[in-house]
Amino acid sequence: EPEVTQTPSHQVTQMGQEVILRCVPISNHLYFYWYRQILGQKVEFLVSFYNNEISEKSEIFDDQFSVERPDGSNFTLKIRSTKLEDSAMYFCASNRGSVYEQYFGPGTRLTVT
Amino acid sequence: KNEVEQSPQNLTAQEGEFITINCSYSVGISALHWLQQHPGGGIVSLFMLSSGKKKHGRLIATINIQEKHSSLHITASHPRDSAVYICAVSRAAGNKLTFGGGTRVLVKP
Numbered sequence: 001e002p003e004v005t006q007t008p009s010h011q012v013t014q015m016g017q018e019v020i021l022r023c024v025p026i027s028n029h030l031y032f033y034w035y036r037q038i039l040g041q042k043v044e045f046l047v048s049f050y051n052n053e054i055s056e057k058s059e060i061f062d063d064q065f066s067v068e069r070p071d072g073s074n075f076t077l078k079i080r081s082t083k084l085e086d087s088a089m090y091f092c093a094s095n096r097g098s099v100y101e102q103y104f105g106p107g108t109r110l111t112v113t
Numbered sequence: 114k115n116e117v118e119q120s121p122q123n124l125t126a127q128e129g130e131f132i133t134i135n136c137s138y139s140v141g142i143s144a145l146h147w148l149q150q151h152p153g154g155g156i157v158s159l160f161m162l163s164s165g166k167k168k169h170g171r172l173i174a175t176i177n178i179q180e181k182h183s184s185l186h187i188t189a190s191h192p193r194d195s196a197v198y199i200c201a202v203s204r205a206a207g208n209k210l211t212f213g214g215g216t217r218v219l220v221k222p
Contacts, residue, residue: 031208045211048208098203098208101146102158
């Protein structure tokens with residue numbers, strides 16, 4: 001069964017460093033998402049991406065964040081200058097369209113020290 | 114006020130018991146989703162529904178659009194059902210999911 005994959009599974013970085021989280025969505029899916037979950041809190045929406053552009057973003061997704069689909073298969077989330085409060089589990093998800101369920105990747109645990 | 118509220122926050126059941134988790138939402142939605150989050154963190158979609166009732170194995174999800182309320186039932190619960198169950202909604206204006214806080218379920222043998 002097709003699945004969403006994410007790499008790395010765990011990333012440790014120092015405050016101020018840039019990180020890139022990578023996702024490979026399911027191949028025939030058209031909509032892509034990033035969510036995050038701070039430890040002990042609920043999952044929060046970051047950004048959605050369709051037709052090679054951002055379709056919606058949350059207040060969390062400020063100028064320090066960017067997304068890209070560089071080669072038609074990977075979907076990346078970049079944080080330019082990490083802060084301690086960026087420590088969280090980051091989930092990538094994809095679906096075929098708004099009337100379809102979203103499939104989640106296993107997550108990347110980002111720890112900023 | 115949170116757009117999606119779940120109750121209870123925590124639930125402990127004995128193996129074999131019937132479990133109900135409730136979800137209320139305050140906004141217009143295009144669909145309601147029930148998800149399961151395993152102890153390792155991974156999230157799996159269980160149901161997506163916009164009306165009525167869906168059943169998959171021992172899991173049943175219902176939704177009442179007029180009352181803005183949904184329930185997830187687990188029949189004949191088993192220790193492997195122990196997980197966090199999350200209610201989320203997608204709104205008519207977009208595809209993003211807005212999540213509830215989750216219900217932590219522990220089923221004891």
